[in-house]
Amino acid sequence: MTAGARDRHGPWKRGPVPAALALLLGLLMLLHAWITDRGGLGSLVETFLPWCGLLVPLLLAWALWRRSAAAAVALLLPAVVWLHLFGPLLGDRSRPGGGDLTVAEHNVGDANPDPSRTARDLAASGADVLALVELTEQAGGTYEKELARTYPYHSVQGTVGVWSRYPLSDTRPVDTAIDVGPLASAKPAGVRLASNRALRTTVATDHGPLAVYVAHLGSVRLMPRGGFWTDSRDRNAQALAEALATERNERVVLLGDLNGTTDDRALDGITARLRSAQAEAGAGFGFTWPATFPMVRIDQILLHGVTAYDARVLPATGSDHLPVVASVGW
Template identity: 70%
Template sequence: MTQVDTAKTGQGGAGRRGTGSRAGRAGIRRVVDALSRPGPWRRGLVLAASAVLLGLVLLLHAHITDRGGLGSLVETCLPWFGLVVPVLLIGALWRRSVSAVVALLLPGVVWLDLFGGLFGGGSHAASDTGLTVAEHNVAAGNPDPAGTARDLAASGADVLALVELTPEALVPYEKGLAGAYRYHTVQGTVGLWSTFPLSEVQPIDITDFGPLAATKPADVKLVSNRALRATVATGQGPLTVYVAHLGSVRLMPRGGFWTDSRDRDAQALAEAVAGERNERVVLLGDLNGTTDDRALDGLTSQLRSVQAEAGDGFGFTWPTRFPVARIDQILVRGVEPTSSWVLPATGSDHLPVAAGISW
């Protein structure tokens, strides 16, 4: 019995030693795995790098090369880069990456600095005092110019600018707006309607085709007489109004973002505005670019955007079905924007814009 007990005791001791050895090896493996596994700062490095890159694009967008119109395209889409921030944040939280979350502070702060001021401080309604101005690209292919004219006549604007007018549609616009506006002028494809007398009306030659006739895309038609200048005799003094429709832009499969016509027109228009002697100036038009676009620097350095100062949100105007950019602009100098808003859709592929201004 003693020998059997001793044998059993020996077998039990060996079993305990084996179990302890296996537990020790498992513990070592757990420690090694923990040390080799990336921590919260090392996880999601690709997400962190993407966040930093996004922040640099937002911060340094003005220094991105404009070869092939790349810089202009980036600046046109600049507000939409903000949508990437929550996408990266979701990825960072899923990966439990502290480094990615911290890196996202850069694009988040820069985007808010660029666009945060557009929200919560503006108005969507006309002011009871001052002057209401409006602009609309009525579209050459508008199927209902008469209906568009009725909608615009009911907008309450004191001064209304229309661009992309065609000879065929001019009569319906003149008839539809005659009851609301006593004065109007049409120069080429742009026109100005006003409840106040107009004087010193003249076309502004902003288009110097130069080599564009040979280099333009086949579907782009170069049209002159796309801008005018007029003096509006308001009850508070003369107001100079410019109406303009800058050249088209195209996203070309091989040529990139084609902006040559628009850029030349913008430069010529900026020179005309720079030579303007009247202190009070309003520019109404389809500029085929956002105010973030460097191509419009010549204009935005002289004039202020009513949407940026008195609007609420981005005020996107094109295309009508799903607006992605504000390319229809109201820019001012020497007057104070009191409100800015987007009018309801018409038969055009652009939305009309309006603003209240005061002296």
């Protein structure tokens, strides 16, 4: 369309398509909780919800090209909704003074080519309590050997483990009703994963006992048929939420790869009880996966009864996930 053709229409009549798309984008972000989760559609939208903000400048460029006042005004809806949802995450929310305890979590990856180096990097992070998930039988001994000098106390339950500078007690597996489902054939040849993927322990800190949960919820996949497959993850999340509901300790930290963001409705039973350390004291979104180009934060440090003073993402290791660390205080 030429400029002369556009000039025959007023600015409020130009660009009906970008105006309509802007309104739909705003409604998508505003009403995302109402999207059906059949086939995991709701979870898929909520997982990548922050990236909807990239569509706003694209639509704005379209509106300017069309010289459409209607489209420009319509873009106020998605812009305001996005800023309301994610604007607070853009700045640095760390607190001065530091915390009393540093905790870290890492999905070390079942295909990690150098577990020794990964273990040394994690030991150098300064974490007092370190949680590892996706431990294989082949690499488990390597992590135990490399971390022994820094962490005198540790426990491994299936594919998850906790290493600590402080004594551990009442350590036990947590039944999260693991269902491997269609992922059983997706593991690399020769890699063996144990069945248990969650544990609970008590860390005897200088400020009193701290209940620590370590979990690796079931994976999600885009399936050729059935859409965004989340069945195992959703069942695991419900079981973990039920375990947390019975926790008697007033101070709780959950460290794990939850295969979901804190915006994902599947984790509502968990996030209703625990707060995100990244949202409370991090800088930016803190995306952790995939390590080569992080797009989502599925590795979480969630808290109850303690305060986050700092939260950040650590440099890449040999895993396809990035490690996360947080300083917490009483």
